[in-house]
Amino acid sequence: MIQDGDKILLIDRQKDDFKGFIPPGGCVEFPESIVEGAMREVKEETGLTVRNLMFKGLSEYVNPVSKARYMIFNYWTEEFDGELLENPPEGNLYWAPIDEAEQLPMQKSFKRRFPLFFEKGTFEIHVTWDHERNEEGSVTITRT
Structure with missing residues (x-):
């Protein structure tokens, strides 16, 4: 998450x-x-170079049937340089x-x-995937 004053940078992703x-x-x-990957992805998708990423939390999906785990590491920063890409690869960029x-x-x-990005501390979101329905099952949010 990149914040600039009272705005955040989002991608309007309309793929698949x-x-x-x-x-x-x-x-x-x-x-x-993980941090290098986050910084590289921001550069590739927006054109911006970010610095001083603050870890905010972990989101994970677990599928007990397939024994698979998918993890999202969430970072926040307000320190960046550069210009937004004119033709970003993932969708239009929007300062919301x-x-x-x-x-x-x-x-x-x-x-x-x-909303968890704007709270003090960190968070963990644990989602158990309902394999048969192919959708989210139980969701647990822990704040620390």
């Missing part, structure tokens, strides 16, 4: 079945660290007012964690 407003991010490439952002059509997992 993963549509909605989300922050920049993506997969870590071996052998880079924080107090209006939750009204945007966000992806479900991001909507759940969005």
Whole structure:
């Protein structure tokens, strides 16, 4: 999550079945660290170079049937340089007012964690995947 005053940078992602407003991010490439991967993904998706990332929390999906685990490491910063890309690869970039952002059509997992970025401390969101229904099952949010 990149914050600039009272706004945050979001991507209006309209690709495949993963549509909605989300922050920049993506997969870590071996052998880079989690933070290096986050910084690289922001650069690739926005053109911005971020610094001093603050860890805010962990979101994880677990599937007890397939024994799979998918983890999202959530970071926040207000330190960045550069210019936004004119043709970003993941969708249009939008500086959204924080107090209006939750009204945007966000992806479900991001909507759940969005307010947690602005609270003190860190969070962990644990989602158990319902394998048979192919949808989220139980959700537990822990604040620390």
